[in-house]
Amino acid sequence: MDGSASLFRHSDGIRAPCLLGSHSIKQPQQAPGPLTMGTATPHTPEREPPMPDAVKVQVQRNGRRFDAQAVLDLAADASTVWATITDYAALPRFMPGIRACRVIERRGLPPAQQGGEQLVVQQEGEFRFLLFAQNMKVTLTIEHQPLRVAHAKATAFDLGLLKGSAIEIFEGRYEIDPAGSPRRSGRVQLHYSAVIGLHLPPPPVIGSVAVRQNLEAQLRAVAAEVARRQLNQARPVKK
Numbered sequence: 001m002d003g004s005a006s007l008f009r010h011s012d013g014i015r016a017p018c019l020l021g022s023h024s025i026k027q028p029q030q031a032p033g034p035l036t037m038g039t040a041t042p043h044t045p046e047r048e049p050p051m052p053d054a055v056k057v058q059v060q061r062n063g064r065r066f067d068a069q070a071v072l073d074l075a076a077d078a079s080t081v082w083a084t085i086t087d088y089a090a091l092p093r094f095m096p097g098i099r100a101c102r103v104i105e106r107r108g109l110p111p112a113q114q115g116g117e118q119l120v121v122q123q124e125g126e127f128r129f130l131l132f133a134q135n136m137k138v139t140l141t142i143e144h145q146p147l148r149v150a151h152a153k154a155t156a157f158d159l160g161l162l163k164g165s166a167i168e169i170f171e172g173r174y175e176i177d178p179a180g181s182p183r184r185s186g187r188v189q190l191h192y193s194a195v196i197g198l199h200l201p202p203p204p205v206i207g208s209v210a211v212r213q214n215l216e217a218q219l220r221a222v223a224a225e226v227a228r229r230q231l232n233q234a235r236p237v238k239k
Contacts, residue, residue: 055219059212064168064198066211072190072223076230078176081188082147084226085174088121094225096217100124109143116145121152138170150174169197192219 057070091101105120119142137158143151154170172194
């Protein structure tokens with residue numbers, strides 16, 4: 001999404017890319033991987049932003065495929081939310097499981113596609129399957145519809161020893177204030193959806209739990225970063 005791939009992580013479960021490019025931001029008259037992999041120490045502002053509300057993620061499993069949906073209700077403006085989910089270089093600072101993320105290509109899309117842009121993003125992190133951990137590199141193609149949609153699709157995985165036997169498909173989408181969203185002043189709804197396909201099916205319970213828990217952790221990190229940026233914007237400029 002704001003696009004990039006982040007890894008789903010579970011202490012003894014699955015870690016799969018979580019794309020920030022597939023989120024929806026709903027902003028009541030104002031406005032869905034996360035797409036990153038790596039870990040960094042978050043910046044601590046002078047005053048801590050409020051803790052984000054509980055994040056609820058729904059996961060449906062069909063064999064080796066997982067479909068996830070989530071909605072974040074954020075006390076922020078659409079531009080702040082958009083800047084957060086599309087700041088790929090900053091993902092290692094606030095997104096769990098991401099070590100590095102960089103944009104290697106950027107080009108404009110035809111006017112028929114609402115003047116958006118397409119990016120190629122590379123991310124580095126870790127893939128976990130049960131007790132096995134493996135460094136991972138992912139290449140993502142991310143399409144932006146400014147201030148509205150970031151949709152990411154993984155085009156290449158480098159999983160070292162697990163190459164060809166772990167992740168088969170990853171797509172993520174952020175959307176801001178989609179049609180039909182409630183309109184409330186000062187708040188934005190960010191919708192996130194993801195599709196994850198694995199070559200090898202995980203144990204029945206661990207798979208869905210791992211995906212849900214890791215998506216919740218990643219989306220809480222997004223919400224906290226949005227709150228931090230919004231708080232910094234509200235501070236008076238010191239002269």
